[in-house]
Amino acid sequence: MEIRLKNLTKIFPGNPKKGIPDTRAVDNLDVVIPDGKLIGLLGPSGCGKSTTLYMIAGLLEPTSGEIWFGDEDVTDLEPEKRGIGLVFQNYALYPHMTVYKNVAFPLTNLRIEEAGTIPDREKQDALKATYANKIAAAETKEEKAKIKDELNVELKKAVLPDLDSEGKPVMKKRRLTKDEIDKIVRETAKIVQIEPFLERKPSQLSGGQQQRVAIARALVKKPRVLLLDEPLSNLDARLRLQTREEIRRIQQSTGVTTVFVTHDQEEAMSISDEIVVMKLGVEQQRGVPQEVYNDPCNKFVANFLGTPPINLFKGKIKDNKLYVGDAMVREISEKQVPDQDCTVGIRPEGIVVEEKGNFAFHVDRILTMGRDIMLVASHPEGLSNIKFVVDAFVKVGVGDIRVSVKPHKCFAFSLEEGEKRII
């Protein structure tokens, strides 16, 4: 199911008497979420990503704008009628129910529609006649009971479609039977691998297990859309890695359109088909994670994506060359750029340590990370904590070093409002 958000806006009213202004949590958001994809809504806390998710879920009413599921406008639809599954940040598993009951709960509320049937009298009479002989022929009581059971099964099958006067089938709504529910619950439990815990209470499960139960509960009614609100924030680092792959696997095996909210860019980038970076309710950039990382549209996006974050310096553009202080860090070959002051961003991995390099900084400390080492550095023009990452075999020590900058890891951002990327 494709989800389209059109000019979605949510304003939380403030209190003019107390001088609290209105909060524009989401501002004119326009997003198309393609069918069957996993989309990560990414941004720092307070950027409106959860609000967006809750509006898609229907738990919050948008101030203006529209939400479309495929060809259906669901803006004013009740959450229960939208056919969504939602995994809450702290899972919100019903603590008094077993895992089984938690997962089965949405199914007990579900009503399915199917063509009604009426009993086929002639066929049933014929069946009864043949089975009457069989019962008479049976010797023991058990056999008779068995044949009667068979008869009952056959009688249930002997039905005709219920047609109205125009010959169309009459649709009837009914609740799922216990056996049907059991079957679906066990199937879903298998997908998310919680079968061994079905009879336990949520409090007896670990965070990761609870999380899978929450996903199972969201998936069990075969939702059109699966929404995940910071699903990994309550897990420890190792479990987080494992679980995010699990989410990816579950999403791919079910093929359900999934929207995933997180403030952790690594999480979003690693499993999303596409990410939407948001800031203060406004979409900043959308695209395939690697492209957004390689090609950020403004300083915010560049700064937000990547750990450690991008290093920022005061700089200027002069004669189509990018300078930090007096050092020319990069030539601009792709286009003509007017001379101006700007902010220079260099990705932590964007340097090569070499004597002839034209960029220099002072290494204060060296942190060993195992696979590579991190240089904690300082530079007179530096605007942020400066951290560079180089391979572990590179020999560096504390003190001044010279490096050259990889051009594709080096960006310049305008100083004007919006801090758009210049190159």
Added chain:
Amino acid sequence: MAISQERKTSSESRPVSTKENGVSSRRFSLKKLFMPKERVTADAGEKNNWKAWLYLAPTIILLAVFTFYPLINTIVIAFLKNYDYTTQTNSGFTFDNFGTVLGLVGLSQSKETFYRWQCLGDWTSNVGYVTMADGTTKTVYFTMDVIQYALPNTLIITFVTVPISIIISLLIAIGLNSIKAFKKLFQTIFFIPYVTNAIAVGMVFAVLFDYQGIINFVFGLGSQPWIDQAAPAWKAMIALCIYIIWHSLPFKILIFLSGLQNIDKQYYDAAKIDCAGKWKTAMNITVPLLSPQILYIMITSFIASFKEYTSVVGLLGSPSTDGGGTKNMYTIVYYIYDMIKGNVGYGAAAAVLLFIIIMIFTAIQFQVSKKRVYY
């Protein structure tokens, strides 16, 4: 500061103190009786214990004088014949008080009639005749007030008012919890019955249920007697139950409301996403998550309504609606109260019986709640 130091030393000296404990275990010690074992070992520096007892002393003395002593004394009196509390005299040990209260005559008179229901005599005069083993007839005293009136009335009050008031207060609490405007105002209104005097409210209800009262007028019932001398007991019971329910609502609402406010709103969002209707959400989310409060209210209000007495005095003024002949509106506590002026032994026996009944019901509720209550 001092406490933390004490803790430190006591935890350091743990192995030593365990040994001490082993030595002193031969003699009886109150400390061991009342304190959990770990605490005893941790706090074995016996010299400090007098402080704890000092702090506890006011409560313990008050409890001993006004609770434990009367409690034990009541049980003793229940087994004494012809106890007179002014002279402190009695005629020895007996089961007769229980026999009399239960209308179970001749409990200790003879082997033949032991445990036999004997209601041969004239009920109103409370005199029975028991045939003894040697063929002679002996006059015994019994009362049917408890078996015929007090116990059934108390049970009716309990099993009518407790469930109804719990359901009503739960609905009101859920309603109050979901409204936004005037919430505080309604909370105050619903809480007013709690702070009003039971006797005063009883008098107001007495006016409402008067044969010329508002109830008859509003429902167009003519001049039906409800609580007057001519009213049948069942009508008086209806009025009484309505009064008790009304008066017991506010405390329950208060408890339920505080319980409801502690339930995470996210469960309701989750229930909405799970397509649960309002009724289903209430039954599957609200009630189970409120179950500790419901259990608490159930047990306390069961106990309270077994002890119902003030409401009868407040509404009816007397235990009788037919001019004082029969005590058809007796409750167990009302009977006990009346016996203070009569035979204290009967009252004590009735009190012991009430205690046993309450114990049994509370035990049953705890047993049932083990499966139903989620903490």
